[in-house]
Amino acid sequence: MKEIQQYLLKLEKCFPEIPQARKKLLNQLADHCLNIRKSQSILRLMYVCVHNSRRSHFGQAWGAAAAGFYGFKDVFTYSGGTTVTAIHPNTVAALKRAGWKIIKLTKGKNPVYAGFFDYYRQPVMFYSKTVEHELNPIRNFTAIMTCSETEEECPLVYGADFRISLYYDDPKIADKTPQQNKTYDERCRQIALENLYLFHRILQKT
Numbered sequence: 001m002k003e004i005q006q007y008l009l010k011l012e013k014c015f016p017e018i019p020q021a022r023k024k025l026l027n028q029l030a031d032h033c034l035n036i037r038k039s040q041s042i043l044r045l046m047y048v049c050v051h052n053s054r055r056s057h058f059g060q061a062w063g064a065a066a067a068g069f070y071g072f073k074d075v076f077t078y079s080g081g082t083t084v085t086a087i088h089p090n091t092v093a094a095l096k097r098a099g100w101k102i103i104k105l106t107k108g109k110n111p112v113y114a115g116f117f118d119y120y121r122q123p124v125m126f127y128s129k130t131v132e133h134e135l136n137p138i139r140n141f142t143a144i145m146t147c148s149e150t151e152e153e154c155p156l157v158y159g160a161d162f163r164i165s166l167y168y169d170d171p172k173i174a175d176k177t178p179q180q181n182k183t184y185d186e187r188c189r190q191i192a193l194e195n196l197y198l199f200h201r202i203l204q205k206t
Helices: 002-017 020-039 055-069 089-097 149-153 180-205
Strands: 043-048 075-080 101-104 113-116 124-126 141-145 160-165
Touching: 002 055, 002 180, 020 043, 020 141, 020 160, 020 180, 043 055, 055 075, 055 089, 055 124, 055 180, 089 101, 089 180
Parallel strands: 043 075, 043 141, 141 160
Antiparallel strands: 101 113, 113 124
16 A cells, blocks of 8 residues: 555665664564574564553554565464453554554454555454464464563463564553654554564565
8 A cells, every 4th residue: 555655665764763772682583584484484473462452463563564565475463462452442543644544344342453554465453362362373473572561471472483572662651641642653653663674684684
């Protein structure tokens, strides 16, 4: 989609703003992904946070979009948590502002959304679920921990062949404040930028 392409093209010029400490972690993750691609064709990334309502969905969304932006067709992204809540409406709204086409498919306390970043690719399905949910992989996947709380509540991610901590500040601190949209947009952008850097690094070293 044109809006997503433009969003990512602008972000591609912003890699220098990523702190070196973060780049070190992202480079480590990229090296692992490269090793996986050498041994098998499919790369599975699961983004994890406790409630699977904000940061992990941003991760799943932008992991898929960044992989698609650089032409990877064998990358699958997932998200999960330790408890089931719902994807937060502010998360959905931030993704829409960034250019995602998002359609609400079901109603209820934990609605399902389909998110489109490219009409020629499968949509990303957004709804809250646990790490162990039947639609998440049970082996041969990489766990990306997006919040520090998961280290305490989810010390082990069974089936993961690699686990890395990439913590992000929780945008919920701005819920129902004048800074709400700005804070969500900043977190959405940060996670998009770092996923873009990750797949750019993988492409460079492929």
